[in-house]
């Protein structure tokens with residue numbers, strides 16, 4: 001069955017197993033890039049598109065590598081890596097227990113994984129919620145006047161023009177904390193509810209340094225029991241950028257009735273299946289259909 005996948009898809013499948021959900025210990029990129037993945041941020045997705053592999057971090061930074069014919073991503077254990085000639089790797093990502101290195105790349109690029117319409121360079125940045133001096137009322141105003149009334153609250157939390165400082169891990173945790181349905185339309189929240197959400201986000205972000213070791217309620221806990229209601233934590237993909245989203249369908253029910261139909265749970269990962277495995281099986285299924 002593995003043979004049904006092309007070489008890029010197979011490499012992406014191995015990278016998913018090695019990297020997804022891990023904290024980044026170091027990243028070395030041999031060429032100048034506009035954005036560098038942050039040390040400590042969580043690797044969230046690995047995508048295969050033609051001969052390109054994209055690695056996506058929790059804060060939305062995407063590393064795109066276009067592979068040459070003999071180019072490849074390879075995974076090494078630390079001991080194996082010591083023996084390897086490291087000089088020729090163009091990208092080296094170190095996470096706990098292993099190293100992913102890329103050889104023979106035609107193009108390397110980094111960018112922010114947001115809908116181009118929402119690219120931070122195209123509009124003014126919203127308030128930074130991790131800054132204690134930030135204007136929370138401005139953020140509330142930006143939410144209430146959001147131009148796309150059908151947009152979901154989960155999408156708006158990552159829109160840099162409305163607020164900054166929220167990475168994807170934090171987004172999932174915040175929605176859970178506020179018991180908000182991730183698909184709730186942003187236009188269904190009134191001023192008090194927007195203010196509550198923004199205030200809780202700012203408070204949590206600003207105290208994050210003191211609570212870095214806190215355990216996560218939903219992120220990465222697919223198939224496990226919700227700490228609040230004992231329901232099952234689910235994972236899906238959501239929004240224009242198709243970011244991974246963990247949530248509890250049993251207790252995150254506020255504004256559930258207003259759910260935007262744009263991104264229904266068509267990609268919902270079945271319970272008991274690891275997200276990386278689900279993507280792998282989906283790619284196999286597509287390869288089988290097209291072959």
Ligand SMILES: [Zn+2]
Nearest residue numbers: 226229248251
């Ligand atoms: Zn729950």
